[in-house]
Amino acid sequence: MIRTFLLCCTFIIATSAYGNMPSYFNEDIDSEYRELLKHADKMLPETNKQLAYLPSFFPFSLLDVRPTNFVNNNDKQAFANFNFGVLGSRFLNINKKQLSNLPSISICKEQKCKKERIKLIKQFLVDSKSEVEMLRQNTNIYIVQQTAPHVFRINNTFYSPTQLITYYPSKQAGFIPSGDYKLSKPEEASKMLALSEVTKALREVMTKYNVAAITRVNEESLNIIFGGISDNHWGIVINHKSTIPTSGDYSHIGLEFDIVQKVSDSSFYYQTN
Incomplete structure (x- = not known):
């Protein structure tokens, strides 16, 4: 229950830090994404080690989520940033500034x-x-x-x-x-x-x-x-x-x-x- 609560808080904090809820998120898509977050939390054991799960964010790895039904390229690209903000805040154990600079590598x-x-x-x-x-x-x-x-x-x-x-x-x-x-x-x-x-x-x-x-x-x-x-x-x-x-x-x-x-x-x- 505590980890579920923390996951929900992470989602709220990340959406605030990386902008409002995406305009292309309707109720159903929002529900699908939250189910994905719960699943990711179950799949990856909790750790305090910084960047332990960074390889999971590499292209087409477990946390590099792709919205395959999106048709608008701007939405696809915006979602890539949004997803990294949400999941990166949850799994990488670094501060917001470090997280925002990480893709520049x-x-x-x-x-x-x-x-x-x-x-x-x-x-x-x-x-x-x-x-x-x-x-x-x-x-x-x-x-x-x-x-x-x-x-x-x-x-x-x-x-x-x-x-x-x-x-x-x-x-x-x-x-x-x-x-x-x-x-x-x-x-x-x-x-x-x-x-x-x-x-x-x-x-x-x-x-x-x-x-x-x-x-x-x-x-x-x-x-x-x-x-x-x-x-x-x-x-x-x-x-x-x-x-x-x-x-x-x-x-x-x-x-x-x-x-x-x-x-x-x-x-x-x-x-x-």
Whole structure:
């Protein structure tokens, strides 16, 4: 009861600190989000250690919640900030100023920094060529995310050594993760374990280069996200078959491109902010 009360207080404080309740929240969406908060509180044991749960906020990790039913890009981006404010206040054990500055660790404005990132990306693309091609051809997989060697996500299922948790989009906002989920033991989930085995080599090379997630943009194109928090991501889009976007355009998940640089005729480096 005490932890439920604290969670509600955290939600109220965070919404106050990061602005009023979002305009795109109706009663149903508000209820869905509160259910998600209760679930997150149950999933993550209480700790006083600062930034212990920071990896859970990396792109497509457990606390990087996506409203998959939102159609307005401004709403998607605003929600990314709102969600980070609410959950960051609850789980990161840092003050409001530290929290507001944290996403800036993903931002790179200097030419030297950008060159270093693109060099790292090119090395990864060479080292992971066969594994990335496997992912491109496997239409059953649309998200591969890596938190730790034995803690990762494939599609909407989060894997750990002891259990798998599969999330279903909430009805109104389409939140993933959400309060609607199914728990499975590894021995009960042969199809999902097969996906785990198929992506093992890819996840190993992702770990080597600290790649946060790879998501499918469309049938051909992949978004390889090296890092990010909230709406600040950086990475590369490969197998891009249309015009290279420019600053101010939006990514396939509704985040605004701040920096875009062509890497090849079918790929571009980007930073959202």
